[in-house]
Amino acid sequence: MIAIDFSFQEWQWQYQISTTFFICVIVPAVYYVHAKYISNSPNNYNKLEEPLKLDIPIPQEAKAHWKGKRLYPPNLSIRVPNEPNKIQSYCPATGQSLGTFLTTSKEEMNQQVLKAKKAQQLWKKSPFTLRRKFLKTLSRYILENQEDIARIACRDSGKTKLDASMGEIMVTLEKLNWIIAHGERALRPSQRPGPSNLLIGLMKNGEVRYEPLGVVAALVSWNYPFHNLMGPIIASIFTGNAIIVKCSEQVIWSSKWFVDLIRLVLKSLEIDEDLVQLCCCFPEDADYFTSHPGISHITFIGSKPVAHKVVESAAKELTPCVVELGGKDSVLVLEDVKDFQALSSVILRGTFQSAGQNCIGIERVICLPKAYEKLVEIFTDRIEDFRIGSDIDQLDEIDMGAMISDNRFQSFEELIEDAVSKGAKLIHGGKPFQHPNYPQGHYFEPTLLIDVEPHMRIFQEEVFGPILTMIKATDVDNAIALANSTEYGLGNSVFGSKFNQLNDIANRLESGNVAINDFATFYVAQLPFGGVKKSGYGKFGGEEGLTGLCMAKSVVMDKPLLRLLGIATAIPPPIDYPIKDDKKAWRFIKSLNTAGYDNRIWEVIKAFEKLAKS
Numbered sequence: 001m002i003a004i005d006f007s008f009q010e011w012q013w014q015y016q017i018s019t020t021f022f023i024c025v026i027v028p029a030v031y032y033v034h035a036k037y038i039s040n041s042p043n044n045y046n047k048l049e050e051p052l053k054l055d056i057p058i059p060q061e062a063k064a065h066w067k068g069k070r071l072y073p074p075n076l077s078i079r080v081p082n083e084p085n086k087i088q089s090y091c092p093a094t095g096q097s098l099g100t101f102l103t104t105s106k107e108e109m110n111q112q113v114l115k116a117k118k119a120q121q122l123w124k125k126s127p128f129t130l131r132r133k134f135l136k137t138l139s140r141y142i143l144e145n146q147e148d149i150a151r152i153a154c155r156d157s158g159k160t161k162l163d164a165s166m167g168e169i170m171v172t173l174e175k176l177n178w179i180i181a182h183g184e185r186a187l188r189p190s191q192r193p194g195p196s197n198l199l200i201g202l203m204k205n206g207e208v209r210y211e212p213l214g215v216v217a218a219l220v221s222w223n224y225p226f227h228n229l230m231g232p233i234i235a236s237i238f239t240g241n242a243i244i245v246k247c248s249e250q251v252i253w254s255s256k257w258f259v260d261l262i263r264l265v266l267k268s269l270e271i272d273e274d275l276v277q278l279c280c281c282f283p284e285d286a287d288y289f290t291s292h293p294g295i296s297h298i299t300f301i302g303s304k305p306v307a308h309k310v311v312e313s314a315a316k317e318l319t320p321c322v323v324e325l326g327g328k329d330s331v332l333v334l335e336d337v338k339d340f341q342a343l344s345s346v347i348l349r350g351t352f353q354s355a356g357q358n359c360i361g362i363e364r365v366i367c368l369p370k371a372y373e374k375l376v377e378i379f380t381d382r383i384e385d386f387r388i389g390s391d392i393d394q395l396d397e398i399d400m401g402a403m404i405s406d407n408r409f410q411s412f413e414e415l416i417e418d419a420v421s422k423g424a425k426l427i428h429g430g431k432p433f434q435h436p437n438y439p440q441g442h443y444f445e446p447t448l449l450i451d452v453e454p455h456m457r458i459f460q461e462e463v464f465g466p467i468l469t470m471i472k473a474t475d476v477d478n479a480i481a482l483a484n485s486t487e488y489g490l491g492n493s494v495f496g497s498k499f500n501q502l503n504d505i506a507n508r509l510e511s512g513n514v515a516i517n518d519f520a521t522f523y524v525a526q527l528p529f530g531g532v533k534k535s536g537y538g539k540f541g542g543e544e545g546l547t548g549l550c551m552a553k554s555v556v557m558d559k560p561l562l563r564l565l566g567i568a569t570a571i572p573p574p575i576d577y578p579i580k581d582d583k584k585a586w587r588f589i590k591s592l593n594t595a596g597y598d599n600r601i602w603e604v605i606k607a608f609e610k611l612a613k614s
Contacts, residue, residue: 158402322538327490
């Protein structure tokens with residue numbers, strides 16, 4: 001049986017629906033309605049957009065039972081001693097080598113820009129049918145090869161397959177299919193009201209047209225090697241741009257394969273594969289790329305310290321940037337939550353997915369007193385049962401994978417030590433974990449820290465790791481104040497039973513995104529995504545993410561009837577050069593302004609009379 005809980009203000013209804021009825025009747029009905037009335041179904045069945053079926057083998061390193069050479073300290077590093085132009089890739093969960101790659105040189109960056117620019121000149125004229133066919137072909141391949149793609153992402157990042165499925169594959173499929181259904185409409189010329197002046201408004205139409213910028217760039221982080229790479233590529237290709245992605249040096253192995261996949265899809269559709277380029281270099285060599293005059297737009301996903309360098313470099317060419325940085329996202333829990341056990345599952349997923357390496361991961365759980373006690377009890381029991389490891393290599397069930405590296409482990413321990421010294425209580429975890437099978441893997445214990453307060457460093461500083469912190473609020477106002485009291489403002493969630501109250505809280509939270517009675521679904525919903533304060537600026541995702549990769553060209557024209565009659569606007573004689581009578585010219589303009597903008601009928605009539613005499 002499936003239990004469905006419907007909430008409306010103070011009332012609750014619970015229905016028990018048989019699984020058979022749910023699967024055989026409700027699901028098909030919902031699917032039919034969605035396909036027919038919501039998801040732009042005519043596009044889905046256009047023969048010109050029929051997706052191709054591709055058979056692209058995955059690398060040996062991602063297959064089951066792969067036995068690769070293990071690296072050990074001091075060689076367990078992405079840097080190769082005495083060879084600054086090489087990057088060594090390895091699996092952070094097992095320490096197995098994934099190969100060595102050359103960094104992209106400045107000359108190669110120049111060539112990438114030139115190739116991308118040449119390819120984009122033709123692509124910008126491509127029809128939406130072809131653009132959708134590209135997205136549909138890619139979507140079909142991802143759907144039919146989900147486990148293979150997940151294994152590639154896991155091998156390079158250390159996460160679990162489940163985390164890869166939810167955080168990499170599902171959100172990429174959502175972006176693809178949302179753009180397939182709604183992308184063209186978002187990019188159609190936007191009709192505008194035109195001038196408010198009564199006279200000019202009778203003559204002129206206005207619209208905004210969205211034209212591709214050219215060659216755009218995306219600098220993406222390592223925590224979601226598939227989705228963070230695919231998202232900017234999907235949006236750029238659909239908007240008629242070419243793109244150069246600078247991947248993180250931490251995940252060059254998988255990034256190369258994913259970009260090769262995109263290029264193979266393009267090639268299969270007889271589209272110039274030079275539309276998509278991959279650049280990879282160490283941070284100290286990135287300035288040349290981010291200040292390149294051939295790049296028209298930069299999307300940056302990463303940390304605040306690196307963002308300062310990217311924006312400073314881009315300013316040399318006045319290149320516009322969208323900057324998505326970290327957060328200190330909170331969950332506000334009121335005391336009227338109906339099911340704390342179910343809520344605890346949401347919070348655990350939001351905190352420990354990808355070992356906490358998630359920009360919109362839950363960093364603070366702020367609870368009213370009664371809710372606090374209940375959740376602390378539940379978390380104490382559940383977190384101690386977490387199993388850590390590499391589920392693409394082990395037969396055991398795994399809850400949490402590895403971190404990308406161990407370079408933050410000391411910082412985690414210092415944050416925890418600071419909090420405990422100031423009154424917090426460490427309930428579980430708090431230190432690195434040495435896996436019995438993979439001792440060189442980068443594992444940190446799932447950690448529960450309670451009684452955290454604002455004067456502790458861990459309350460203010462982004463953790464980006466598997467640490468669940470519990471904060472007790474005195475009341476709703478105090479909870480909101482606590483949530484707003486850091487320099488970050490990316491996302492928040494609020495849980496309770498009274499929608500009007502939750503809606504009011506959402507309005508008072510200082511963040512770019514809020515989920516009510518859920519976690520991070522604002523991202524899945526393809527709404528514009530981005531933060532405020534030190535979490536960045538600008539948006540990607542949804543309609544704004546597409547139009548943001550375009551030049552908004554404003555076009556004004558005569559009304560269709562005037563064009564049909566052959567009537568064109570002209571400069572009235574009183575104000576035509578050379579001015580024959582400046583007093584008469586002034587009276588004319590004054591009357592024109594009055595006739596166009598005055599809301600007093602008699603004044604407008606008098607102004608028209610004066611215009612007629614002019």
